[in-house]
Amino acid sequence: MSRIYMDHAATTPVRSEVLDAMLPYFNPEFGNASSVYSWGRSAHQALDVARDKVAQLLAAEANEIIFTSGGSEGANLAIKGVAWAYQNKGKHLITSAIEHHAVLDTVLWLKKQGFEVTVLPVDEEGMVSPAQVADALRPDTILVSIMHANNEVGTIQPIAEIGAIVREHGAFFHTDAVQTAGVLELNVQELNVDLLSLSAHKLYGPKGVGALYCRKGVRLEPLIHGGAQERRRRAGTENVAGIVGLARALELAREEQEAENERLTKLRDRLLEGLQQIPYTKVNGSLTHRLPNNVNVCFQYIEGESMLLNLDLKGIAASSGSACTSGSLDPSHVLLAMGLTHEIAHGSLRLTLGRSTTEADIDFVLQEVPVIVERLRQMSPLFQG
Ligand SMILES: *Cc1c(COP(=O)(O)O)cnc(C)c1O
Numbered sequence: 001m002s003r004i005y006m007d008h009a010a011t012t013p014v015r016s017e018v019l020d021a022m023l024p025y026f027n028p029e030f031g032n033a034s035s036v037y038s039w040g041r042s043a044h045q046a047l048d049v050a051r052d053k054v055a056q057l058l059a060a061e062a063n064e065i066i067f068t069s070g071g072s073e074g075a076n077l078a079i080k081g082v083a084w085a086y087q088n089k090g091k092h093l094i095t096s097a098i099e100h101h102a103v104l105d106t107v108l109w110l111k112k113q114g115f116e117v118t119v120l121p122v123d124e125e126g127m128v129s130p131a132q133v134a135d136a137l138r139p140d141t142i143l144v145s146i147m148h149a150n151n152e153v154g155t156i157q158p159i160a161e162i163g164a165i166v167r168e169h170g171a172f173f174h175t176d177a178v179q180t181a182g183v184l185e186l187n188v189q190e191l192n193v194d195l196l197s198l199s200a201h202k203l204y205g206p207k208g209v210g211a212l213y214c215r216k217g218v219r220l221e222p223l224i225h226g227g228a229q230e231r232r233r234r235a236g237t238e239n240v241a242g243i244v245g246l247a248r249a250l251e252l253a254r255e256e257q258e259a260e261n262e263r264l265t266k267l268r269d270r271l272l273e274g275l276q277q278i279p280y281t282k283v284n285g286s287l288t289h290r291l292p293n294n295v296n297v298c299f300q301y302i303e304g305e306s307m308l309l310n311l312d313l314k315g316i317a318a319s320s321g322s323a324c325t326s327g328s329l330d331p332s333h334v335l336l337a338m339g340l341t342h343e344i345a346h347g348s349l350r351l352t353l354g355r356s357t358t359e360a361d362i363d364f365v366l367q368e369v370p371v372i373v374e375r376l377r378q379m380s381p382l383f384q385g
Pocket residue numbers: 009010069070071072073100102147149150151176178179199200201202208210
């Protein structure tokens with residue numbers, strides 16, 4: 001049986017060009033970048049080159065890039081780092097109800113430590129309103145964190161507009177760009193952000209490595225103390241091979257971005273259109289401000305989890321809600337924030353396309369899904385069809 005991977009929002013395979021770039025830094029160039037001899041210098045140089053590349057792709061400066069272990073650490077460092085460094089200035093933080101748990105749980109943890117938190121609602125498409133951000137800002141607001149695009153429903157937020165409002169007010173602005181890095185242009189100047197986090201494994205790089213952009217002048221209290229790496233903002237011997245892989249993956253994505261987005265948008269729209277032919281089906285998210293690879297629908301009267309198991313039997317890998325919430329019976333906090341009922345939210349299916357996705361994959365999914373939905377509905381006591 002052939003296998004169809006349609007869960008690119010969860011993770012992506014390392015592409016061969018990225019692996020090739022990384023391999024020398026496991027061996028022979030395995031040195032510690034802090035060492036003075038040639039192995040160390042080679043590692044140090046690789047880090048410099050990678051940092052320059054990442055900075056350039058974000059329109060940032062090299063010393064504004066902090067390498068991390070991924071998106072979760074980036075969000076934690078941005079949020080806790082700013083909160084702790086500026087707590088004497090104010091203790092109010094703003095975020096949205098549809099953030100990834102890496103942001104949401106960090107902010108809620110800070111709340112338990114005595115910070116005040118405003119969690120903004122979203123509209124039925126999952127959009128955060130800039131006007132609501134403006135209304136929520138207070139004299140003691142130190143940080144606003146709003147994600148660039150949502151990992152479940154693909155909604156792309158008006159980050160530049162929100163950023164301008166936050167800057168005008170004098171607070172700092174972080175965006176979780178894990179889902180947009182390698183997909184949309186990420187120019188930190190045009191986006192009006194002070195902090196931006198991204199992760200390699202969502203863009204055909206390795207797991208366990210990412211980057212945080214931190215604008216010059218923004219102080220961060222480190223999460224990890226120890227050596228002087230990353231200008232004392234993140235101690236620990238650098239993941240040289242991973243960082244080289246991250247930079248190469250971002251660079252390749254940037255080169256191919258335009259053509260790949262065009263290709264994926266067509267496939268996405270065909271899939272969305274086909275799935276909507278199934279009765280009692282609702283598309284989640286925005287049709288206009290949407291990631292080119294995201295499809296998210298709810299099939300009334302069925303459980304997303306049973307859907308996933310049935311798809312897996314056909315070799316199709318998909319997701320229901322986010323990877324972090326699947327396994328629990330709670331429906332997605334994102335869909336609930338968008339106003340869906342628990343019942344409807346339970347029947348959600350997310351299919352996220354990627355480099356490997358072909359027309360034939362879409363055809364196969366459109367052939368199998370209606371059959372599975374029909375079969376599951378026949379078994380459901382709620383379905384009268
Ligand atoms: C995957 C993801 C993260 C977490 O990134 P990791 O590198 O897996 O820690 C954070 N935010 C969003 C939107 C994501 O999709």
